[in-house]
Amino acid sequence: MMIVARTYSAFYEASAESCLLRYSAKIPSRELVHAGKLVDLSFSAINESGSPVSCAGITLSIPLGNGETDLATDEPATVQVGQDWTCTSRVDGKRLVIEARPAGSAGVNIPDGQEVFICRLNGLPVSGTAGKATIGVLEQTVPQRQTDSELEVSKFTSGFAFDFFHPEHISVPKGGTAELRWHGQGVESYRLTYTPPLDPNDKDTSKATVVRDLKGPYPPTTTNVGPITGRTAFALQAHVNVKGVGLDHTLTTMVDVASGVGDLAVHDITVDGTATFNNATGLLHTEPEQTRKITISRNNPGSLLTFRSAGEGFLSLHTDTGTTGVVELWLCDGSVLLAQIGKYFPCTVPLTAGQELTLVPDKAALQAKPASYTQQTTVYIRWSGLGTDSALTVNPAT
Structure with missing residues (x-):
């Protein structure tokens, strides 16, 4: 089994014994909440109660101001809403209140073990002082039941x-x-x-x-x-x-x-006589490393490279670009994000015959850059195919 190492984004959770649901706030990509910056904050509800839960509403209360315990200074630029909900946003004194209600006439049914996306606050201006802020969560479930919980969010300095x-x-x-x-x-x-x-x-x-x-x-x-x-x-x-x-x-x-049972790891085998392999397609052939120089620009948010395999194998990628102020690359299978790639974070993913993957920039991070923004990097590509007929095609070819 291939295990792909992943580094996760900032992830904050809240639960209380009186609540039927557990709540999380997530940051896209590998970002953190930095004081004085903009952040995209996604909220979800997770049902681990052991039975289905019908939710009639969720209210998020975010402290406003510029102090250590305040999270934001103003409303977000936009609010992206989950398909099961409608959301309203308003400022009530020193709190930003986000109210999520079911889109239909009945409550939102959340099966046991399922996570439901509530909303995403895009471009939320974080207060300028590092510290810890607490988001209040008010839960309303059917039949009439109202409980509350809290999400604690750490705000780091820009140098962290x-x-x-x-x-x-x-x-x-x-x-x-x-x-x-x-x-x-x-x-x-x-x-x-x-x-x-x-x-x-x-x-x-x-x-x-x-x-x-x-x-x-x-x-x-x-x-x-x-x-x-x-x-x-x-x-x-x-x-x-x-x-x-x-x-x-x-x-x-x-x-x-x-696995070490029955496995033999060698670089080359010389056979004087006849060699019989019961499973010829199980021989892993690693091709020489390829490189591609690419340019990421504000005007080109689309595909930078595509990879298509003729057979099964493993694709390994990394770049020579660091982490400070750069737009990271995403390896995708259609709309599914497989891995995030950087200088200090290589990835290895399995491919099946005929599968095509694309390398794209983080579009949200790219759109936040100035119109003149460009970034050059080199992508290092290594392909290990199962058998001799499982070549990898990379486009552009050079």
Whole structure:
């Protein structure tokens, strides 16, 4: 199984024992909420109650002002509404109130285990002082029942950055060491948390979770973890203090264990005599690395490169462009986002025969740039096909 490492965006959650639903606020891409900047904030409701929930309304109350505990200074530029809802936005004193109501006459039915998109606040102007802000959530469910909860959102200074958390290798031999890497700026300390797979015969449950504080004289951007005995998920928390207030942001990734039973990893095989392979299509052929120089411009938000495979295989991509002030690239299968690509965040994805993927810029980030904006980068392409007839075609060809 191919495990594709992902770095997730800022993700804030809220739940209360009295609420039937859990709520989340998400930031697109790998952005954070930075004081004094614009942000796109999406809200969702998740049903984990064990039975369907009919929701008659959700009200979000966002503190307005320019202080540490305020989130925004004004209304968003636009409000994008989920298909099941209608939304209104108004300023009530020092609060921005977003009211979501069912689009139909009945409540919005949310099955158990499902997440429903409520709305997205596009271009929300964040207050200019770093700190923590609390969004109030008022829930109305059917039959008549009203409860509230809170979402706490951290606002970071403009010099804080934390992204591209990924393993150097997505799988390691059993008992091997995983090398984890990330990009950080303005971070004071890191805390790594992970849960090794437990031996069913081991009665010591204290080994269930490992917590490591990563210290420096300078905060590191890499660490090694081992031995890896099974698929392991890692959470890395970055911490900074702003005027006595502790702000944290957490990213996750995963490392798998490569199958070692019956596998032989070699560069070349020389056979004197006859070699018989029961599954010829299972031979993985890696082609020489290709490069493409591309230009991202404000006037060209469309496809930059396309990849089409004649057979099954794995496509690996990375670029030579860093993270500061650049528009990132997205690898898509139609309208589905498969991976986000950058200098510190390579991706590897599986392809089937005839599948076509496109490389496009982050359109929202591109539209926020000046009309004269251009960005040059080199894309590095490596293709490993199953069998000799599974070539990869890249367009433009040069």
